[in-house]
Amino acid sequence: MNPRHSSLGDPFLWLAIMLIGGMLCWLSFARYNGFNAGMYDLGNMAQAIWSGTRGEPLLYSRPEGMRASRLAGHVEIGYFLFAPLYALWPDPRLLLAIQAALFALGALPVYRIAWRRIDMQYGGERAVPYAARLLALIYLLYPTAQTGVLFDFHADTVAAPLLLFALDALDVRSWRWFAFWTALALSMKFYVAALVVGVGVVMFLWEGQRRAGVATALAGGIYGLLAFFVVRPLFTPPSSGGVAVISSGYLAYYFGALDEIIATFPDRLLNAVVVFGPALLVAWRGWRWLLPGLPLAAAMLASTGPGGAFDYRYHHYALVVPFIAMGIIDGAARMQRGIPVVRSGATRRRGRSWRGDLGFTVAVTAIFSALLVNTPLNPLFWLGGPGYGFDRSIYGITPRDVRLAAFLATRAPPGAPVAASTFIATHLVNRETVYLVRYPFEARAERLPDLLPQVQYALPDALFDWYLQLDDGYGGGVDYDQDAIAILLRDPSFALVDMDDGVLLFERDADPERILVNRLSLIPDNGAPARQQFGPFDLVDARVEVIGDRRLRATFVWRVREALPPGTRYIPVSRLDGVAGARFVHLPGYALKPAWEWQTGDVVEETFDVIVPPDALPGQYAWRVGWYDARHPDAALTDERSRMAGTGEYVVTLVEVTP
Structure with missing residues (x-):
């Protein structure tokens, strides 16, 4: 030898x-x-x-x-x-x-x-x-x-x-x-x-x-x-x-x-x-x-x-x-x-x-x-404990991850300067400019306003599903990009033009025909009875209309019977029952004026447009809405584990999806 x-x-x-x-x-x-x-x-x-x-x-x-x-x-x-x-x-x-x-x-x-x-x-x-x-x-x-x-x-x-x-x-x-x-x-x-x-x-x-x-x-x-x-x-x-x-x-x-x-x-x-x-x-x-x-x-x-x-x-x-x-x-x-x-x-x-x-x-x-x-x-x-093995925040590859990879491959513009959520950005690196909508060392998206003039697109994640339990709180969580999304919604240069299962695509100077509306306003209380109660929130009215090819416009009116307890964060999320990727965070009540900032007696009207995933089969689907604890480890999954205690999903209407 x-x-x-x-x-x-x-x-x-x-x-x-x-x-x-x-x-x-x-x-x-x-x-x-x-x-x-x-x-x-x-x-x-x-x-x-x-x-x-x-x-x-x-x-x-x-x-x-x-x-x-x-x-x-x-x-x-x-x-x-x-x-x-x-x-x-x-x-x-x-x-x-x-x-x-x-x-x-x-x-x-x-x-x-x-x-x-x-x-x-x-x-x-x-x-x-x-x-x-x-x-x-x-x-x-x-x-x-x-x-x-x-x-x-x-x-x-x-x-x-x-x-x-x-x-x-x-x-x-x-x-x-x-x-x-x-x-x-x-x-x-x-x-x-x-x-x-x-x-x-x-x-x-x-x-x-x-x-x-x-x-x-x-x-x-x-x-x-x-x-x-x-x-x-x-x-x-x-x-x-x-x-x-x-x-x-x-x-x-x-x-x-x-x-x-x-x-x-x-x-x-x-x-x-x-x-x-x-x-x-x-x-x-x-x-x-x-x-x-x-x-x-x-x-x-x-x-x-x-x-x-x-x-x-x-x-x-x-x-x-x-x-x-x-x-x-x-x-x-x-x-x-x-x-x-x-x-x-x-x-x-x-x-x-x-x-x-x-x-x-x-x-x-x-x-x-x-x-x-x-x-x-x-x-x-x-x-299978939190933080080990195939946990979704470690080595687990979820159906949403597969959808997200397909979204970036087919619907995210190649080569353009972007700002993106931290884990999305890693998949967009082959370009000159890749900023984060929120940096890991930031408590909020403090740098984003100064970076936006340099980018053409932004891709934050409204269902941020990475979660790490810490001694003094948690890292990540479904509201991780909430502040960045609020900044983008308020920036007149940017508009929301596409989405898939919580991932949002904002574009600078977008074609008006592609812009997805998001607005919130406080309106007078007309005394209408509640259609459904979600903890301290009454659902007074809800309607969904078709406004284009696979484009829907939803309007929800909420009455606040009492404010959320200090330190709690709940968000409304809708979905089309049986359609993969058709989960829609109510961006007005999530980012423009978060529900945890609503006051007792407020009547809040939120209107937002959504896109039905292109792989959804034609048919009639139930539109369901629920409220979820943003600080729960499984909030991004929007299921019974993080749902507001004592509440369930409510069927608002049936939506017709055409080819």
Whole structure:
């Protein structure tokens, strides 16, 4: 068995690579197809790489209302390498597939290094690859590696296996390949330079490669300085204030809230356990190889970046995994050779079995992965609880998701500048301008009014179906885009022209014949009796008329007997019974003047136009209306689970749908 190619014929390794890589690719695709992968970060990366196919410097749409280069941020020069493939298949799923495949192939260098440093030393070139197989499994199952792959697309996750290929070349002193893989890794993100400097230090101090170690550390340091202080300012707009402002702004963005670090210190400590805990039994003996990854891990654990960036599920920790793997390999090799361990000033030999400790490390890694990563290895994946498995907000692909994909493919104008709901935008990235109607860091759609002059179309979601339970509330929810829809309805430059199952298409300067009316007014109470009661609301009148080809106009009159309790949010939603996609949020009572703002004694008349889905078969259908709790996790499904307590759906009339 050739020590340079000891992995190529092991079916166990290839089976593990295909199973784990295939699983992660499948889950990544499911997340995208289920409209659960956001514009931050998959969409931004895909848009930048699409820009690269046009010879542009990786441009993407910034929330400030401009196009910016990825070279002005993390200096992701390596994204140009994906551009030729993206030109062949311009779809964000290509990036997800590449990321999963590269990660899985990272098991190859882990296997080879472990075989050479442990198995071959233990039993010669004919040794059974015991350590190599276990190390490959540890790498493939490592929780922070898998979560990195499953969290959109990031250069960090791509760079991790490239570093492992570089370390494999280092192990056999193949300097050209070492330089090649190191350069590729550096091109993915500027702060990979710090890791390369660390590799050079280890080479100099402990690998017996002083000249190569110095060269590696210098190359990493020089590249990092050039990337940060030359390339970034070169592609940064002059209005940003130059290098000093760029540097301080970057540091303030990720490390500027000391009080937050103190308040969340216990959580950060638990995340440190997840990052390093599975490997420590063996890896602490190979602490030298842990050193290159420690500064990055410490920086991330101290980060106050957006969305709790210190969490183990973030992509940054993927770059630490190669050095955890090397630490385990070095630690096991030292145990195997009986190298003395120094502790508290006393030198002694440990009598532990390296084989047993490696087996235990695999078991611990698998347990951590099964408990903390949302994959089929996790029992909660199959129990169907909120936030796990095929939940619609994770990997579930609902009939609505299929309809939404078809709507975007056939009825959303290609290439035009758009602003869209965060998960819709990810499917519209192959264009110069893609803004969000509401950014994840906004409490409301605060930036949208300033962005609208740059866009031709807007696609908010009135039945936003992503929901995440949080300690202090929830993320997403059916009213997530409510404020953005209100802004669009009030903007005289835009008009609603199309819809499908809650997804709305607004157009600038639309043809008057295509405009869908939405208006609300307070009218005098004529004392008419209620046709139906919905909690505090009386339905006084309701009518639906055909106004065009598959176009209907609905008018509802509500009397408010008492206002909703503070903090509650209910919305009226109608549907055509038996017609897929024919759910109509009452936009006037949802956005123009939300029902939770109605006052006792108000009589509210709302008039709105809707479009019957083009795939609806001709026939007569019942128009039903109901009220739903906007803060219920299942509100977007508009069924009995979120329906206003004590109420049901009410049949308003029968509607004739013609061919």
